[in-house]
Amino acid sequence: MSEVRTLKKSLNITLKSARFLTDSGEPVDGLIDPKQAKENYVISLRHRLILNENREKTKIDMIYESPATSKGRLKGRPGHSCIYFKIDDGTQDIKKIRKDIWNTGMAPLLWLIGPTNVRIYDAFARPEETDTEKDHMLDVLDITSTGLKGVEKFRRELFDTGKFWESDIGKSINPNQRVEKALLDDLWDTEKILTPKRGGLPVHIAHAILGRSIFMAYLWDRKIITSEFLKAEFGHSDMKGLLTDKNQLYKFFRWLRSKFNGDLFPIDEDEESRVEKIHLKIIRAFFDGTMMSTIEIDYDNDKIGHPQKRLWPYNFEIIPIELISSIYEMFAHSNDPIDARAKSILYKASSCRISSINSNAGFAG
Secondary structure (H helix, E strand, C coil): HHHHHHHHHHHHHHHHHHECCCCCCCCCCCCEEEEHHHHHHHHHHHHHHCCCCCCCCCCEEEEEEEECCCCCCCCCCCCCCEEEEEECCCCCCCCHHHHHHHHHHCCCEEECCCCCCEEEECCCCCCCCCCCCCCCCEEEEEEEEEEEECCHCHHHHHHHHHHHCCCCHHHCCHHHCHHHHHHHHHHHHHHHCCCCCCCCCCCCHHHHHHHHHHHHHHHHCCCCCCHHHHHHHHHCHHHHHHCCCCCHHHHHHHHHHHHHHHCCCCCCCCCCCCCCCHHHHHHHHHHEEHHHHCCCCCCCCCCCCCCCCCCCCCCCCCHHHHHHHHHHHHHHHCCCCHHHHHHHHCCCCCCCHHHHHHHHHHCCC
16 A cells, blocks of 8 residues: 555545544545635635645644534534644645644644654644654554544544543643734734833834834735835845944835835834834844843844844744734724733724735736
8 A cells, every 4th residue: 555545545544543533434524624714715715825726835734623612513604723634645745734723823733643643732832943753743643454543532522522621631632832922912012122211112013113113023924015126125134134224224214105005104203213123123133033021122223132032933934913903903002001001802803905906916026
């Protein structure tokens, strides 16, 4: 039997043992594969990046959504993304797969299915530079000709009823490691450093610059702006270079206002004069993967200390547009950091305004 067939058989044994297939071998409701995603527009919107044939090495093969309510599935209402299934032939970059799915902020579990075993990972755990293939692994289940050993801890009905989350393994998955929580925490740490009483910026200006910078990262990662476009229009080939040049950066910010909905990116009359080189250094440090909670700033001498570095885990090509919209709403409409953080709990309806930008990519060169 060929290796491809062996992997298909391993997948079949795994899904059937965990009761994601019916007795007749048909997928249960909620088990989604690329074919279903392509045929169903609503599903394709939820999972278009993960079920992407162009991401051959990191795309997910199947996703299971548990019922949205305790009463079962409701017609027209999506379930809760619960498990990513990925066939592992030994050539995949596990760290890259984990990083990609972490950026979706959706399913808490990743099942990597090989010829002889299934490795189950915590998909909410924040990726780190030092991670190995063993980090964040919750369990390894051996595949035999008769089934999956230890599968009773991971059967589908445990997820459908919520009982899995009452188990020791379920409790070990920390939702505070999710991408939205990690990104907001990193932004709050950056805001604190930007807004001390001595040498700092007003909170609303710090919010505005951070919000625009995140949006710039969104445009960059989604290739809506390109290196060629930035170089031709603003003299720098990437966003980090742009953050070294205040004059060109604010030229870019004004371009954002003219290109997109102007009220998304208001610039205070005195904002540009109040922003100094040290403030832009702080924002660059954030995008370089600095642990902002460890940073020390000498505002008198425009110097940053020797903070700890970590992996920059964020990919705005994958991060849901609702999260980007939430950050904008949070920063754009509050001068009070406590009030702004409270507003960040909910995703905002402005996602439709930002998502429409994807149709305006003609300027990118």
